[in-house]
Each structure stands twice: as structure tokens, then as C-alpha cells.
Amino acid sequence: MLDEMFWTVHSGLKxxxxxxxxxxxxxxxxxxxxxxxxAVLDVGCGPGxxxxxxxxxTDGTITAVDNHQPFLDDLAxxxxxxxxxxxxxxxxxxxxxxxxxxxTFDLIWSEGAAYLMGFAEAVAAWRPLLKSxxxxxxxxxxxxxxxxxxxxxxxxxxxxYPAMTTVDGVLGQVEAAGYRIWDHxxxxxxxxxxxxxxxxxxVASLREAFAGDADRLARLEVHQQEVDGYRRFGALYSYxxxxxxxxxxxx
Ligand SMILES: C[S@@+](CC[C@H](N)C(=O)[O-])C[C@H]1O[C@@H](n2cnc3c(N)ncnc32)[C@H](O)[C@@H]1O
Numbered sequence: 001m002l003d004e005m006f007w008t009v010h011s012g013l014k015x016x017x018x019x020x021x022x023x024x025x026x027x028x029x030x031x032x033x034x035x036x037x038x039a040v041l042d043v044g045c046g047p048g049x050x051x052x053x054x055x056x057x058t059d060g061t062i063t064a065v066d067n068h069q070p071f072l073d074d075l076a077x078x079x080x081x082x083x084x085x086x087x088x089x090x091x092x093x094x095x096x097x098x099x100x101x102x103x104t105f106d107l108i109w110s111e112g113a114a115y116l117m118g119f120a121e122a123v124a125a126w127r128p129l130l131k132s133x134x135x136x137x138x139x140x141x142x143x144x145x146x147x148x149x150x151x152x153x154x155x156x157x158x159x160x161y162p163a164m165t166t167v168d169g170v171l172g173q174v175e176a177a178g179y180r181i182w183d184h185x186x187x188x189x190x191x192x193x194x195x196x197x198x199x200x201x202x203v204a205s206l207r208e209a210f211a212g213d214a215d216r217l218a219r220l221e222v223h224q225q226e227v228d229g230y231r232r233f234g235a236l237y238s239y240x241x242x243x244x245x246x247x248x249x250x251x
């Protein structure tokens with residue numbers, strides 16, 4: 001359960017997970033044969049950093065799903081400011097019960113969110129929503145070394161995600177769910193700092209705001225410790241961005 005401090009730190013940020021425009025563009029470049037106005041679904045869109053990039057990259061409509069209304073409100077405001085209000089459709093829904101007919105979308109995009117319903121379960125559950133030959137672009141946290149080479153302190157840092165697997169493990173889950181993989185790459189440190197930079201700045205300003213309030217300061221430090229953990233262990237893990245196509249049952 002996310003506490004009040006989580007939302008104090010995270011409200012109003014442009015991104016809610018590692019990733020940046022360059023990575024989204026790189027993943028999008030691996031996709032081919034989309035129709036001129038593709039129907040795109042962005043699952044767990046958060047405040048919509050990648051949604052806005054997708055709107056700039058396509059002439060299609062992007063349905064952006066999240067279950068935290070303030071993120072959707074931030075996205076709607078940014079979409080209006082950037083001239084995308086007619087093509088970005090924020091929708092409050094659960095990624096585990098997406099309210100769409102089968103074969104609705106040309107592309108399903110999801111950065112750093114599929115794990116929330118179990119990564120393998122998510123990519124399997126979303127597949128029927130893709131049209132024949134439709135595309136999946138999804139990022140997932142992963143270890144960069146074999147599991148038996150991950151030190152205990154790094155494992156302890158990731159204790160909240162014991163199912164985290166390796167790059168090959170993620171690729172295997174996507175293939176097993178019925179997709180053909182076209183490309184994958186590891187998010188570079190720059191994409192992490194696009195996310196952690198603003199969080200670190202927010203923590204610094206909240207330290208001043210909460211001066212003298214030991215309880216709040218202690219709860220705030222948890223967020224700094226997450227960033228510090230990336231500095232310490234970041235060579236051992238990242239996100240893999242996978243671009244894959246819905247395979248026909250005979251593939
Ligand atoms: C790690 S954030 C990633 C956000 C965004 N894709 C990004 O990279 O900036 C995960 C997002 O999933 C949303 N979320 C969590 N559980 C969800 C659910 N069951 N259905 C839909 N969205 C959910 C959260 O509100 C959050 O915005």
C-alpha cells in the first residue's frame with residue numbers, strides 16, 4: 001500500500017518510472033508496418049511522459065490507462081497544452097480488467113507497469129486485445145547478471161520484487177505469451193536519472209519543509225534510499241525494453 005508520503009514525493013512529476021523520450025523513440029523505431037493512424041493503448045501510463053512521446057510519433061489515437069486519477073488529470077492537462085487533446089484519451093481502469101473488445105489495438109505500450117499484475121500474466125492477458133500482427137512495447141525491471149551472481153545486499157534492496165528475473169528471463173516470458181521478439185535493449189543510466197533526478201530534488205525540498213518533524217523526515221528518507229540504492233547497485237539491474245509482435249498461433 002502506498003502511503004501519503006509516496007504521493008507527496010511523487011505528485012506532479014513528469015515520469016513515474018525509469019525511461020525517457022530517447023528510449024521510447026528507440027523502441028518505436030523497431031516497430032514496422034503500423035497503419036497511418038494506429039490505435040494505441042498505453043497501460044499504466046502514469047502522468048504520461050511516454051504517452052506524449054507516442055502522440056508526437058504517430059497520427060493515431062492513444063488510450064492511456066491508469067488507476068490513479070491525479071496522474072490522468074496531469075496527462076490530460078499536458079495533452080491539451082501540447083495540442084494532443086483530441087488524440088490522447090486518459091481512462092481510469094485497471095490493467096487487470098481492461099474494458100476493450102478483442103483485437104482493438106495496433107500497439108500496446110507499457111513502461112514499467114506490467115509487473116504490477118505480474119509481468120508474464122500481463123503480457124499474456126493483453127495479447128487478445130491486439131489485432132492480428134499487432135505490436136507490444138513493454139519495459140520490465142531485470143537483473144543484468146545471472147541470478148547466482150547477484151550479491152545478497154543487492155537482492156535485499158530488491159526484496160519487494162523477488163520475482164525479478166534476468167534479461168533472458170523476461171524475453172522468454174514474452175515469447176511464451178505468444179509474441180515474436182523483434183528488438184530489446186537495456187535502459188541506460190540517463191533514463192534512470194530522468195526519473196530519479198526530479199525525485200531527489202523533491203526529497204531535498206521536502207527535507208526543508210519537514211524540518212523538525214522526525215517522523216515525516218524518516219518516511220521521506222525511504223525515497224532517498226531508493227535513489228542511493230541505484231547509485232550503489234545500478235550496474236546489476238536495469239529495465240529491458242522489449243519490442244515484440246503478436247505471433248499467429250502457427251508461428
Ligand atoms: C511505475 S509507474 C509507471 C508510469 C509510467 N508508465 C512511466 O513510466 O512514467 C506504474 C503506473 O501503474 C499505475 N497502476 C498501478 N496499478 C495499476 C492497475 N491495477 N491498473 C492500472 N494502472 C495501475 C500506477 O498508478 C502508475 O502510474
